[in-house]
Amino acid sequence: MALLSIIVPCYNEESTVETFYAHTSAVCAQLDGVDVEYLFVDDGSSDRTLEIIRALGRREKGVRWLSFSRNFGKEAAMYAGLERAKGDWAAVMDVDLQDPPELLPELLETVRGGEYDCAAVRRVDRKGEPPIRSWFARRFYKLINRMSRTEIVDGARDFRLMTRQMVDAILRLGEYNRFSKGIFSWVGFRTKWVETVNVERSGGESKWSFFKLLLYALDGIIAFSTAPLAIASVLGLVFCVIAFIAIIFVIVRQLLWGGSAFGWPSMVCIILFLAGVQLFCIGILGQYLAKTYLEVKRRPIYVLREEGGGHEEGT
Ligand code: UDP
Numbered sequence: 001m002a003l004l005s006i007i008v009p010c011y012n013e014e015s016t017v018e019t020f021y022a023h024t025s026a027v028c029a030q031l032d033g034v035d036v037e038y039l040f041v042d043d044g045s046s047d048r049t050l051e052i053i054r055a056l057g058r059r060e061k062g063v064r065w066l067s068f069s070r071n072f073g074k075e076a077a078m079y080a081g082l083e084r085a086k087g088d089w090a091a092v093m094d095v096d097l098q099d100p101p102e103l104l105p106e107l108l109e110t111v112r113g114g115e116y117d118c119a120a121v122r123r124v125d126r127k128g129e130p131p132i133r134s135w136f137a138r139r140f141y142k143l144i145n146r147m148s149r150t151e152i153v154d155g156a157r158d159f160r161l162m163t164r165q166m167v168d169a170i171l172r173l174g175e176y177n178r179f180s181k182g183i184f185s186w187v188g189f190r191t192k193w194v195e196t197v198n199v200e201r202s203g204g205e206s207k208w209s210f211f212k213l214l215l216y217a218l219d220g221i222i223a224f225s226t227a228p229l230a231i232a233s234v235l236g237l238v239f240c241v242i243a244f245i246a247i248i249f250v251i252v253r254q255l256l257w258g259g260s261a262f263g264w265p266s267m268v269c270i271i272l273f274l275a276g277v278q279l280f281c282i283g284i285l286g287q288y289l290a291k292t293y294l295e296v297k298r299r300p301i302y303v304l305r306e307e308g309g310g311h312e313e314g315t
């Protein structure tokens with residue numbers, strides 16, 4: 001029988017794990033000819049999430065779990081899950097039911113048909129989200145798509161179902177700074193977008209503050225575009241041209257009218273402005289250097305503390 005692996009990253013989700021499993025397993029019971037394995041990845045939760053997952057894993061034989069030594073982030077959790085998925089297909093789902101399990105049969109049919117390698121979910125509205133957050137999100141997608149050749153789809157969730165072939169391709173991208181929305185798109189393959197409306201969390205609260213999202217957006221740009229690096233060259237060129245024109249202007253004025261040796265305040269403004277531009281450009285360089293530094297260290301993407309389920313249990 002074919003196997004579908006469902007990977008579920010969980011971070012402080014004690015209030016949602018059980019409801020998620022109840023809902024999703026009810027939907028999966030209707031899939032015919034397919035076995036389902038669940039891989040819950042506890043991303044260093046500080047609440048009772050791990051206990052609940054463990055209990056679930058001991059009760060249900062289709063449930064395995066992993067637990068990290070600390071919080072490594074959702075990207076790391078997805079990677080760990082995909083690494084261990086045994087299925088012919090793998091799906092990634094949030095545990096808060098914002099990724100409606102009711103879509104699973106449709107996603108599976110799409111990929112099983114053979115025409116597509118991946119079926120991914122995209123939300124078409126942002127209801128229930130603070131308006132400024134939506135505004136910044138839209139700007140971000142516009143910006144990154146202009147700067148990067150990898151297409152990042154607006155509203156794409158991480159909820160998707162893919163073939164083994166695609167999973168293997170994703171695992172080959174072993175980078176430390178993982179920006180999944182970009183990675184999924186970078187590996188290519190034929191993706192069908194399934195649209196859905198925004199669903200509110202079933203319980204608990206979002207782990208993403210506005211500031212965290214902003215940093216994540218910057219990480220995404222740095223990971224999938226080198227356009228910011230060109231800013232320094234362009235600005236440098238522009239200022240050279242301006243300086244050249246200014247020099248000619250000053251010389252001509254001196255020759256014709258004399259007495260051009262004043263203008264101390266404007267000089268200070270120009271110096272300050274250019275110093276700012278230079279620091280800004282060095283800052284951009286620094287961002288890329290920092291990311292490169294982290295990649296070069298080749299640290300593992302996550303550290304495991306415990307693994308179990310699927311009958312046998314280890315630590
Ligand atoms: N998550 C995780 N590690 C983190 C943050 C989040 O594994 O450091 C999981 C979380 O448990 C959930 C999913 O990622 O299953 C999405 O998180 P959340 O619902 O907080 O994000 P949002 O839906 O608000 O974008």
Ligand code: MG
Pocket residue numbers: 094096098201206
């Ligand atoms: Mg959520």
